[in-house]
Amino acid sequence: MKKRSKAQVRRDQIVGLVIFLSVWEIAARLLGNKLVLPSVSQILAALGDLIASGELITAMAESIWLLIVGLIVSTILGFVLGALVARSRTAYWMLNPYFSALFATPTIALVPLVLVWFGFGFPGRVIVVVLAAVVPIMFSVASGLRDDPKDLVDVARSFGVTGELQLLYRVRVRAALPVLLAGLRLAAGRGVVGMAVAETYLRLGGIGGLIKSYGSMFQTDYVFASILPLSLLGIAIVSVIGRIERRLHWT
Amino acid sequence: MLANLKKPSLYLPLLSLVIVFGGWELVGRSINPLLFSPPSVVAAEFVELYRSGVLIEAAQVTMRALFLGYAMAVIVGVPFGVVMGAFDRFGDILQPYLYAIFATPRVVLVPLIVVWFGIGFEARLFLVFFWSAIAISANTAQGVRHARPDLVEVARSFRVTRLQLARHVLIPGAIPFVLAGLRIGAERAIVGVIIGEMFLQIVGLGGVIQQGSSELVPAQMLVAVVIIASAGTLIVTALDMLERRFQNWKGA
Numbered sequence: 053m054k055k056r057s058k059a060q061v062r063r064d065q066i067v068g069l070v071i072f073l074s075v076w077e078i079a080a081r082l083l084g085n086k087l088v089l090p091s092v093s094q095i096l097a098a099l100g101d102l103i104a105s106g107e108l109i110t111a112m113a114e115s116i117w118l119l120i121v122g123l124i125v126s127t128i129l130g131f132v133l134g135a136l137v138a139r140s141r142t143a144y145w146m147l148n149p150y151f152s153a154l155f156a157t158p159t160i161a162l163v164p165l166v167l168v169w170f171g172f173g174f175p176g177r178v179i180v181v182v183l184a185a186v187v188p189i190m191f192s193v194a195s196g197l198r199d200d201p202k203d204l205v206d207v208a209r210s211f212g213v214t215g216e217l218q219l220l221y222r223v224r225v226r227a228a229l230p231v232l233l234a235g236l237r238l239a240a241g242r243g244v245v246g247m248a249v250a251e252t253y254l255r256l257g258g259i260g261g262l263i264k265s266y267g268s269m270f271q272t273d274y275v276f277a278s279i280l281p282l283s284l285l286g287i288a289i290v291s292v293i294g295r296i297e298r299r300l301h302w303t
Numbered sequence: 304m305l306a307n308l309k310k311p312s313l314y315l316p317l318l319s320l321v322i323v324f325g326g327w328e329l330v331g332r333s334i335n336p337l338l339f340s341p342p343s344v345v346a347a348e349f350v351e352l353y354r355s356g357v358l359i360e361a362a363q364v365t366m367r368a369l370f371l372g373y374a375m376a377v378i379v380g381v382p383f384g385v386v387m388g389a390f391d392r393f394g395d396i397l398q399p400y401l402y403a404i405f406a407t408p409r410v411v412l413v414p415l416i417v418v419w420f421g422i423g424f425e426a427r428l429f430l431v432f433f434w435s436a437i438a439i440s441a442n443t444a445q446g447v448r449h450a451r452p453d454l455v456e457v458a459r460s461f462r463v464t465r466l467q468l469a470r471h472v473l474i475p476g477a478i479p480f481v482l483a484g485l486r487i488g489a490e491r492a493i494v495g496v497i498i499g500e501m502f503l504q505i506v507g508l509g510g511v512i513q514q515g516s517s518e519l520v521p522a523q524m525l526v527a528v529v530i531i532a533s534a535g536t537l538i539v540t541a542l543d544m545l546e547r548r549f550q551n552w553k554g555a
Contacts, residue, residue, distance in 0.1 A: 061395045068396035088418055145315035150323075156539055157532040158494040160410065160501060161509065164516035164524050168338065241406065248408035260411055267414025275414050283407040290406065 090273035098277035107262065112281060115258035118174075119247045119289075122181025126239055130186050134193025135220070144194075155187040159246050163253045172254035177247075180254070184246025185239040192235020196228025229300060237293040244286040259285075340522040345529075348522035357511070362530065365496055365507035368424065372431025373492045380436040380488065381481060384443025388477075394444050401437050409434065409495065413502045427499030434495055435488035442487065446480025447473060479549050486542040493535045 073092050080091035090098075102108040133151070136143040162183055170176040201223060208223045225232075251260025259282045266274040324342045331341030340348075352358040387394035409430060420426035454472050463471070500509025508527045515523030 056391065056395070064392055064396050065399060069399075072400070141312070142315060145312045146319035146322075149316050149319075153532050153536060156490075156535040157528065158497045158535070160494065161497050161512055161528050161531050164512055165521060165528065167516065168519065168521050168524075244406075245408040245410075248411050252410045252413075260408075263411045263414065267417070270414075270418070272415065272418055279407060279411055279415075282411060283403050286406040286408070287403065 087270055087272055090276060094273045095276045095280075098271075098273040099280065102262075102274065102277055108259075108278065108281060111257075111259045111262045111278070112285070115247055115251065115260065115282075116285070118177055118181060118250070118258060119243055122178050122247065123185060123236075123240060123243050125178060126182045126185040126189055126243065127236070129182065130189025130235070130239070131193050133186075134190040135197055137190065138194040138197035151187050151190055154183065155191075159184040159242075160249050160253070163249055167254060177250040177254055177257075180250035181243050181246040184249070185243035188235045188238035188242065189232075190235075192231050192238075193228070196231035196235075197224050199228070201227040230297065233293060233297040233300065237290055237297065240289045240293055241286065244282075244289065248282065338521060340520075340525060344522045345525045348520070349526045352511070352523065352526055358526070358530075361506070361508050361511050361527070365500065365509070368427045368431055368499065368507070369492055369496045372428045372496070373435055373489060375428070375432045376435035376439055376488055376492065377485065379432075380439030380484070381443050383436070384440035384481070384484070385447055385477075387440060387444035388447025391448060394448075398441070401441055405434065405437050405441070409498050410502065413498070417503065422503040426503050427496060430495035430499040430503075431492045432495075435492040438488040438491050439481070439484040442480045442484025443477060446477030446484075449480065450476045479546065482542070482546040482549055486539060486546055489538050489542055490535075493531070493538065497531060 076089075077092045080089045080094070083089050086094060099108075133147060137147055138144075159180065163180055166176050166179050166183070170179055197220075204223050204227055205219060208219060213219060213223070247258070248260040251258040252264045255261075256264055259278060262278045263275055263282070266278060327339075328341040328343060331339035331344070336344055349358075387397060416426050416429060420429050450473050454476070455468070458468050458472050496507070497509040497512075500507040501513045504510075505513050508531055511527040512524045515521065515527070
């Protein structure tokens with residue numbers, strides 16, 4: 053099968069988008085039910101309204117802040133746990149089962165427990181993001197550090213890098229960077245879900261809260277208008293990390 | 304030292320289980336056994352929920368929506384993925400939408416699902432089916448597209464028919480991708496059914512969690528969480544093993 057060029061694909065996609073939006077607009081107008089299917093123009097009007105009132109910016113800022121704090125905590129925690137699990141068999145067999153189970157559990161199922169134990173404030177919300185995002189980071193750190201870059205370690209030793217911590221930072225972490233970024237990309241995707249879950253289930257806030265409150269008022273056009281930036285946020289974060297990953301593909 | 308890192312050990316997980324459960328029991332009991340519900344309280348709650356029949360009924364409700372939705376996703380997702388892969392123009396145009404839907408957290412779509420499908424069984428079925436189907440068809444399409452050109456070349460040089468080409472080269476080549484799709488789809492399906500049960504109609508195992516939350520009984524929530532986690536791990540591990548078995552078909 054021959055590959056189509058990038059420009060060709062891009063052109064097809066733009067044509068596809070135009071057709072999709074026109075069909076949506078026409079269908080919505082024919083249906084004439086704003087509750088079930090608002091038209092594209094109505095959604096854009098709602099979006100403009102949300103931007104003009106500053107509501108969207110505030111909500112996005114709040115969400116992004118939660119996401120960043122959550123991902124930073126996840127990264128630190130994931131690093132410590134991953135390094136432990138990678139370097140010690142005892143830690144591996146004592147810790148890994150719990151985190152595998154956590155990975156398989158839908159974050160949403162844990163949120164009520166977080167609510168009871170940690171409350172619905174900012175710490176509680178950060179914990180939800182961490183629960184969603186920490187495992188991929190931990191696993192990728194573990195698998196990245198487990199592949200022992202023997203020759204690199206030997207070279208570093210001969211240049212006078214000594215001590216397990218120095219080696220860890222100077223050689224192992226850097227050699228493992230591509231794997232770490234892949235884990236971070238996965239974690240960011242899951243983190244966005246955790247963020248949305250926290251914002252809709254715990255105290256309403258951020259973009260998730262915005263969507264939920266418009267949803268409970270059955271203002272479907274505003275629901276669409278606030279889902280759109282959230283989807284774009286998720287896609288943007290994942291693709292930025294993906295881009296860094298490709299750029300750093302030196303090994 | 305690193306070589307035997309993954310050498311299985313039975314006593315280490317058991318030891319850690321004893322430490323974690325023991326610590327939890329001690330701390331939970333000394334602070335507030337109702338709120339922190341140590342393992343003994345959770346176990347008692349499990350027995351009670353099981354005896355009263357609540358648990359069995361909830362599990363049945365959850366499994367029904369999960370399996371029906373997942374089966375639909377497989378039946379629709381695989382052929383659709385083949386079409387997307389075979390007609391790559393169609394696939395290219397469709398992909399951004401599937402990706403956007405897939406990347407959007409489902410909890411925020413709950414208001415739309417209520418408007419379109421209500422809060423009953425159909426709505427839960429949709430939550431299970433749609434995302435699972437996207438995962439399955441996207442992976443299948445990738446598999447169909449990634450047929451190894453060298454094998455296709457060889458087959459062509461033997462003048463095989465299209466059908467033979469599909470049967471001997473394309474389908475075996477796509478199977479590892481399809482299986483990956485089935486695993487990712489199953490993960491998505493499990494999350495979907497729980498979202499539906501917690502945010503739409505309060506039923507099933509998700510409903511047990513939600514009820515425990517509104518009545519402030521962490522033990523009840525934990526019982527449901529443990530069951531969901533075990534069932535999820537079981538399903539995903541089984542599909543994972545299947546995937547590994549066919550991994551070598553992926554070729555270089």
